[in-house]
Amino acid sequence: MIKLQSVDKSFGDLRVLKGIDLRVEKGEVLSVIGASGSGKSTMLYCINALEKIQGGKILVDGIDVHCADTNVNKLRREIGMVFQQWNSFPHLSVMDNVALAPQIVLGKSKDEAYSLAEKHLKHVGLGDKLQTYPTRMSGGQQQRLAIARALAMEPSYMLFDEVTSALDPELVGEVLDTLRLLREDGMTMIVVTHEINFARDVSDRIAFFHQGVIEELAPAKDLVNNPQRERTQQFLSKVL
């Protein structure tokens, strides 16, 4: 379970997260929507300690993420993350992109890491690209590579930060399909997205962020079809 307790986060004077409370249960898919700059991506960064927080607490499986004694490198093995920019390692083949972290972080042998990599690459539909280099692939393929790379660490949670925002429109579908696949696998996910329809169809709940607070949090279909708060209604009327 991922649990946020009145989390505060500032960049200098700018308060980006204002007392966020949130629980994400094992197996749940939570989508996070809201305007740019509302703090949704920042929240993801705080969950796996890529950003520090100024107040509150974040617990992942009961471990205090921002406690000084916490081994964040170890914690991050449990939390896969995929970014807006796919960040493929350009000097490594597709296979090595995925196999690197299992080898150096988990200490798996080369053979183990490769078979793990192959399994996950096949799963995201890149089974025919194993020896290719990422620069030869489309954005959608590289984003699926990034997903496979995170999955190869066999995390308990996956965080997705606007993973389709930098993609050409015709490539969005293949990445969203991969996320649907993960949902079917029962992966616990927090998905920051601008794809409202996708969020409605795939997630259990949706959180609407507005200026650093969760304005509305409801079961996915309810929030999209029948938003209660005025700001949510305004936002949805603009993007739908």
Add this chain to the structure above:
Amino acid sequence: MSESASTIQFFTGFSVNDLPFLAQAAGGTLLISIISISIGSILGCLFGWALYASRYARYILGSILDIFRSVPLIIQLLLFFNFFPILGIPLEPFAAGCIVLTVYTSALVAQVARGGIEAVPESMRRASRSLGMSYFQDMRYVVWPIGARAMLPAWTGVALGVLKDSALVSVLGYLELLRASQILITRTQEPFIILAIVGAFYFALSYPIGKITARLEQRWQYD
């Protein structure tokens, strides 16, 4: 008439027998260059990393390195070489030359290396950290290989520059190509041919560096 036979010969012409002498001098150039380029590059990469990682290093180390980048090498050599005997520590020209050239190389490489690290996008590093890599694993397996590719062309320029600048160590009396050529020119009074040959030696030393790095660059291309 044997008048010329009784004249003392000050000058003797350049001959093939002088080539081994030049080759030995080329060895001197090569040795001092290899030592200072390799050690200087390793130090330079460490300095570059420090410049990148720490604000204090940027101020303090950065300013020190700026001195070595900005003061003409020949002045650095003479100052350093003459400084130690004052302290009562005799220093061989070779050692003095190596030290000064190494520091000089490291000062140049430091900026190149800092640029190489900066060429790796921040988001890439977040991605590797999010996979559970430690700071040093990220440095070793992601930043270094990507940064090294980015800095290779600039590093090649530095290496070729240092190889040629090593000629200045001749002012300390270390036998390398330029010094050897001066000795031969004094004896033979044939500067043109000797400088041409020495130039050819420098070319022979530089060309492989350019060739090897060009090939490496090609092999390292992302495809």
